[in-house]
Amino acid sequence: MASFIDFRNPPGSDRRADSAFRATSEPLWVRRMLIGIVLAFFILFLGLPLVVVFQGALAKGTEHFVAAFRDYDILHSVLMTLTVTLISVPANTLFGIAAAWSITRYRFFGRQALLALIDLPLWVSPVIGGLVYVLLYGRRGYMGPWLQAHDIKIIFALPGMVLATTFVTFPFVARSLIPLMQAQGCEEEEAALTLGAGGFQILRRITLPKIKWGLFYGVILCNARAMGEFGAVSVVSAKISGKTNTMPLEIERLYGDLLFADAFAVASALSLLALVTLILKTLAEWKNRRQFEAGQRALLEPTIEGATN
Amino acid sequence: MSIEITSLTKNFGAFPAVKDVSLHIKTGEMVAFLGPSGSGKTTLLRIIAGLEFANHGEIFFDGENVTMKSANERKAGFVFQSYALFNHMTIFENIAFGLRVARRSKRLTNEKIRERVLSLLETIQLSGLENRFPVQLSGGQRQRVAFARALAVEPRVLLLDEPFGALDAKVRRELRAWLTEFHNKTHLTSLFVTHDQDEAFDVADRVVIIDKGTIQQIGTPEEVRSGGGNAFVRDFLAIDI
Ligand SMILES: Nc1ncnc2c1ncn2[C@@H]1O[C@H](COP(=O)(O)OP(=O)(O)O)[C@@H](O)[C@H]1O
Ligand SMILES: [Mg+2]
Numbered sequence: 001m002a003s004f005i006d007f008r009n010p011p012g013s014d015r016r017a018d019s020a021f022r023a024t025s026e027p028l029w030v031r032r033m034l035i036g037i038v039l040a041f042f043i044l045f046l047g048l049p050l051v052v053v054f055q056g057a058l059a060k061g062t063e064h065f066v067a068a069f070r071d072y073d074i075l076h077s078v079l080m081t082l083t084v085t086l087i088s089v090p091a092n093t094l095f096g097i098a099a100a101w102s103i104t105r106y107r108f109f110g111r112q113a114l115l116a117l118i119d120l121p122l123w124v125s126p127v128i129g130g131l132v133y134v135l136l137y138g139r140r141g142y143m144g145p146w147l148q149a150h151d152i153k154i155i156f157a158l159p160g161m162v163l164a165t166t167f168v169t170f171p172f173v174a175r176s177l178i179p180l181m182q183a184q185g186c187e188e189e190e191a192a193l194t195l196g197a198g199g200f201q202i203l204r205r206i207t208l209p210k211i212k213w214g215l216f217y218g219v220i221l222c223n224a225r226a227m228g229e230f231g232a233v234s235v236v237s238a239k240i241s242g243k244t245n246t247m248p249l250e251i252e253r254l255y256g257d258l259l260f261a262d263a264f265a266v267a268s269a270l271s272l273l274a275l276v277t278l279i280l281k282t283l284a285e286w287k288n289r290r291q292f293e294a295g296q297r298a299l300l301e302p303t304i305e306g307a308t309n
Numbered sequence: 310m311s312i313e314i315t316s317l318t319k320n321f322g323a324f325p326a327v328k329d330v331s332l333h334i335k336t337g338e339m340v341a342f343l344g345p346s347g348s349g350k351t352t353l354l355r356i357i358a359g360l361e362f363a364n365h366g367e368i369f370f371d372g373e374n375v376t377m378k379s380a381n382e383r384k385a386g387f388v389f390q391s392y393a394l395f396n397h398m399t400i401f402e403n404i405a406f407g408l409r410v411a412r413r414s415k416r417l418t419n420e421k422i423r424e425r426v427l428s429l430l431e432t433i434q435l436s437g438l439e440n441r442f443p444v445q446l447s448g449g450q451r452q453r454v455a456f457a458r459a460l461a462v463e464p465r466v467l468l469l470d471e472p473f474g475a476l477d478a479k480v481r482r483e484l485r486a487w488l489t490e491f492h493n494k495t496h497l498t499s500l501f502v503t504h505d506q507d508e509a510f511d512v513a514d515r516v517v518i519i520d521k522g523t524i525q526q527i528g529t530p531e532e533v534r535s536g537g538g539n540a541f542v543r544d545f546l547a548i549d550i
Pocket of ligand 1: 321326344345346347349351352353
């Protein structure tokens with residue numbers, strides 16, 4: 001049973017996972033112990049910190065919590081985070097769609113390299129991502145003199161922070177679209193083409209509806225990472241509160257200044273955002289899997305359906 | 310519409326899928342491409358539709374050179390082996406698609422589109438199913454929707470890739486008879502790919518036998534069956550002489 005390859009239940013679908021469960025038959029106590037360890041780990045490293053964040057935020061009462069968000073510097077950090085996110089997420093969404101489209105639809109020189117390079121930001125430390133931009137656009141960087149001559153400030157300013165965030169969140173949209181578009185194939189697009197549709201019409205009427213949940217998943221993941229980014233941004237930001245601090249940087253500043261309740265208040269806002277993202281992500285995953293399976297079914301079914309016609 | 314193909318060659322990397330194929334198809338003809346699996350039939354059909362581009366050779370539709378034209382300019386009606394219906398659209402919208410994406414100056418009004426779609430649904434005997442989605446139809450029904458979708462834009466040629474390949478024997482026979490009848494009525498130039506010789510001989514005016522990317526024989530079913538072909542054809546058709 002377990003070795004039987006069931007094409008109608010691709011990896012990630014529930015039925016296949018169920019049969020994998022049944023295939024393993026460790027003694028009961030082993031299973032209980034393993035599940036226990038996982039749960040303990042989960043509570044210790046994920047559950048408790050989350051509780052502590054909200055507890056810390058409300059330590060001085062709700063009034064203090066609300067007051068924290070009236071503070072100019074804190075409000076400004078929220079604004080900075082929103083600004084950076086609002087630029088880098090759409091940019092990466094456009095890039096992600098274009099990259100997934102090219103990689104799954106065309107065969108071209110450098111395709112494999114592009115596929116590998118998309119993942120690069122996941123492999124290197126975000127700090128390196130930030131440093132690269134300092135090296136390129138910093139005062140003593142390659143482009144430094146030219147930028148200074150034209151009075152353009154990138155490093156220690158908003159453009160640098162947007163660049164660094166875009167670098168770190170680069171892979172998410174493309175990565176969530178590529179497997180989906182590979183599974184769906186491009187026959188529907190080809191059919192649309194023979195019916196006289198142009199490239200943009202195909203994108204809008206065929207491709208986007210087919211990938212919308214995968215795209216949504218990628219975008220909110222990208223968004224969550226963009227809002228939470230610390231390492232890369234901290235390298236290229238001047239870290240001036242009220243000027244170039246994003247929320248994560250502001251949390252660090254408040255914490256360093258021993259303003260714990262304020263630090264936790266901002267942290268809780270970010271955490272809340274993460275929780276909302278998690279809920280949306282779960283929803284998207286569920287919808288996306290159905291879309292993925294529908295795509296697979298459409299590719300496989302004619303040969304199966306025939307017998308039951 | 311007549312189709313002229315001159316010394317068409319298509320390589321996938323170093324692999325020649327279609328080799329030096331020349332062919333003339335007359336207006337109103339129904340031609341079958343018959344050959345074993347992997348012989349290049351689908352590739353040839355896709356090149357004619359503009360979904361694939363040849364390395365050498367030219368294609369003419371009614372004398373007009375379309376070699377460099379894209380699929381959406383050629384607008385050959387193409388029915389895919391796996392139907393390729395738009396799964397997120399209703400049957401109605403599937404069939405209406407080609408009409409909706411037409412250039413504004415040529416686009417029909419919504420009423421006209423509705424009229425055409427409903428009449429096509431009647432032609433394919435699926436009236437009343439316009440609000441269903443493709444997954445809710447059987448294989449034979451989907452096949453007919455794919456057919457109607459291709460016909461909706463009134464193509465000058467119909468290209469069918471193993472149109473009955475995925476269906477069971479009974480539905481296959483019914484659809485085959487239906488296609489013959491449709492062709493007798495409309496005389497729409499049609500090319501279809503098959504690996505089933507009965508199907509080819511039954512439906513087509515002329516049969517093109519293909520192996521390893523080259524044409525082995527062209528002729529009417531009678532000519533081909535009479536055994537005049539080369540060793541491959543005799544072997545493939547199991548003709549004993
Ligand atoms: N996109 C492609 N890339 C590489 N090889 C291909 C591609 N499409 C078809 N081929 C190869 O070309 C040959 C002919 O394929 P095809 O035209 O589909 O044959 P048929 O339809 O007669 O079964 C096969 O060997 C197939 O593997
Ligand atoms: Mg084929």
